[in-house]
Amino acid sequence: MKIVVIGTGYVGLPHAAVLSEYGHEVYAYDIDETRIKAYQTGEAEAIERYVNEPGLADVVAENLGRYLFFTTDINEVVEDTDVFFFCINTPPQRDGSTDLSYYLDAAHHLADLLAQRANPSRVVLVNKSTVPIGTARLLESVMHEYGVKNVGVASNPEFLAQGNAVEGSRRPDRVVVGADTEEDLEALRRLYSQFVNHVRIRYLETTPETAEAIKYMSNTLLLTYISFWNGVGARLAEAMPNIRMEDLKIGVTSDARISTWGSYVSNGAGGSCFGKDIQSLIYQLNRAGRSTDLLQAVYGINEYQKTYLIDRAVHEARFSFNQKTVALLGLAFKKRTNDMRDSAALRVVESLLARGVRAIRAYDPLAMDEARRNWFNPDKNHLFERISYHDTAKEAMTGSDAMYISTDWEEFRGLTRTIQTTVKPPYLVMDGRRMLPDFEKLVDAGYVYLPVGGPLMSGSDKDNAKSSDGRGVVAIAHRDVRQVG
Numbered sequence: 001m002k003i004v005v006i007g008t009g010y011v012g013l014p015h016a017a018v019l020s021e022y023g024h025e026v027y028a029y030d031i032d033e034t035r036i037k038a039y040q041t042g043e044a045e046a047i048e049r050y051v052n053e054p055g056l057a058d059v060v061a062e063n064l065g066r067y068l069f070f071t072t073d074i075n076e077v078v079e080d081t082d083v084f085f086f087c088i089n090t091p092p093q094r095d096g097s098t099d100l101s102y103y104l105d106a107a108h109h110l111a112d113l114l115a116q117r118a119n120p121s122r123v124v125l126v127n128k129s130t131v132p133i134g135t136a137r138l139l140e141s142v143m144h145e146y147g148v149k150n151v152g153v154a155s156n157p158e159f160l161a162q163g164n165a166v167e168g169s170r171r172p173d174r175v176v177v178g179a180d181t182e183e184d185l186e187a188l189r190r191l192y193s194q195f196v197n198h199v200r201i202r203y204l205e206t207t208p209e210t211a212e213a214i215k216y217m218s219n220t221l222l223l224t225y226i227s228f229w230n231g232v233g234a235r236l237a238e239a240m241p242n243i244r245m246e247d248l249k250i251g252v253t254s255d256a257r258i259s260t261w262g263s264y265v266s267n268g269a270g271g272s273c274f275g276k277d278i279q280s281l282i283y284q285l286n287r288a289g290r291s292t293d294l295l296q297a298v299y300g301i302n303e304y305q306k307t308y309l310i311d312r313a314v315h316e317a318r319f320s321f322n323q324k325t326v327a328l329l330g331l332a333f334k335k336r337t338n339d340m341r342d343s344a345a346l347r348v349v350e351s352l353l354a355r356g357v358r359a360i361r362a363y364d365p366l367a368m369d370e371a372r373r374n375w376f377n378p379d380k381n382h383l384f385e386r387i388s389y390h391d392t393a394k395e396a397m398t399g400s401d402a403m404y405i406s407t408d409w410e411e412f413r414g415l416t417r418t419i420q421t422t423v424k425p426p427y428l429v430m431d432g433r434r435m436l437p438d439f440e441k442l443v444d445a446g447y448v449y450l451p452v453g454g455p456l457m458s459g460s461d462k463d464n465a466k467s468s469d470g471r472g473v474v475a476i477a478h479r480d481v482r483q484v485g
């Protein structure tokens with residue numbers, strides 16, 4: 001089949017590349033010329049500058065010029081294309097609604113071209129990126145407005161997690177296709193023939209609106225589950241004596257109906273999807289006049305979680321951040337990415353600056369350029385001048401009064417020794433990801449350890465350790481350090 005993928009970002013490029021592996025003739029189209037030129041080189045470095053996904057550059061290089069083509073001129077491919085995928089960014093707006101302006105620009109442009117198409121064969125237009133429920137119908141009305149003939153609309157949401165786009169596209173859990181007619185469903189069956197009747201992959205055919213709703217339900221349910229662990233599990237282990245977080249997790253998730261995914265308590269879930277999708281769903285349901293209590297609670301819990309450890313440091317450890325230097329370890333919203341969208345680190349930095357820190361010494365194995373350029377640019381806010389970037393965690397820690405672990409990078413698991421050789425107790429370690437399995441060594445040596453999902457701990461209750469500002473970091477006397485399991 002001949003396919004056009006409109007938009008070549010995190011959704012479009014992996015989708016186009018993997019479709020081309022199955023022998024379809026795929027044209028990946030984008031209005032951004034520099035991006036398309038980079039992809040046309042087939043070079044890993046150039047491709048990864050835009051979309052950094054394991055294995056993606058190889059798939060592009062292997063299929064480039066055979067089954068996969070890049071273009072900025074959609075005009076030349078419209079005539080005999082069977083299926084168009086919309087993989088266009090749909091950013092959130094302040095009120096939670098979705099900005100469909102880029103999407104609609106592309107829809108109008110395509111409608112104009114399709115209206116002039118001489119080829120009478122059917123065309124199917126498929127929404128791949130997450131769009132509000134009813135957008136496929138909206139697309140249909142744009143096509144009618146331009147008098148496009150023999151056209152069908154469909155929704156085929158993507159469920160890929162970052163860092164797994166290629167493998168996830170090759171072996172999805174499910175393929176959800178929403179369309180109105182048997183003819184359009186059949187076209188998509190042909191396109192996805194490798195997944196139809198697959199022993200493991202669920203291939204679901206439904207209405208466009210149901211498919212759109214499945215995407216929102218999936219993402220908000222995942223965030224609800226994470227928020228249950230952050231808002232209930234972590235709270236229990238922090239507040240009640242002798243509850244071991246890791247044992248709690250194993251005990252509860254041993255039930256085959258309850259997943260381990262999402263049970264990793266953290267300083268809030270970030271990324272390009274969860275926050276945006278839950279806000280959009282709240283907006284959509286509100287507009288429909290329906291209650292959104294649960295969703296609002298989940299959103300609130302997740303946002304609160306992002307700065308909660310800093311509040312705990314102030315209230316439980318009585319740590320004053322004013323004029324302090326804090327090492328911030330991890331900037332990305334999760335490990336193995338440089339993406340900082342909705343990352344907890346953004347809120348951590350905001351909170352630290354608001355509390356008057358003198359300096360933030362940041363380290364992240366991948367996201368420091370991204371942070372400097374797009375999130376903490378001093379030209380936009382002079383307070384960002386207080387952030388410096390360092391090549392290693394050790395260097396970031398040097399000369400700091402406290403540290404905050406924000407991202408679950410594997411390398412942070414070994415930090416206990418680095419802490420002991422770099423900074424002197426009493427020193428406050430805020431662990432937003434429970435990354436230090438051997439934290440007891442730190443506590444024994446007189447450091448103050450404050451993890452998400454565990455009580456504040458300091459070496460001994462005898463000599464309540466003094467913080468560097470002399471105001472005192474108070475150990476929680478009655479708690480056994482072994483509580484954080």
Ligand code: UDX
Binds near residue numbers: 162265266270271334
């Ligand atoms: C997510 C969904 O998983 C995916 O299905 C959807 O299509 C897009 O959104 P992604 O944003 O790549 O994918 O990240 P994911 O790996 O799901 O993690 C999201 C956030 O939750 C991260 O900040 C992560 O660190 C956090 N998380 C995840 C937890 O805090 N605890 C967990 O147990 C799991």
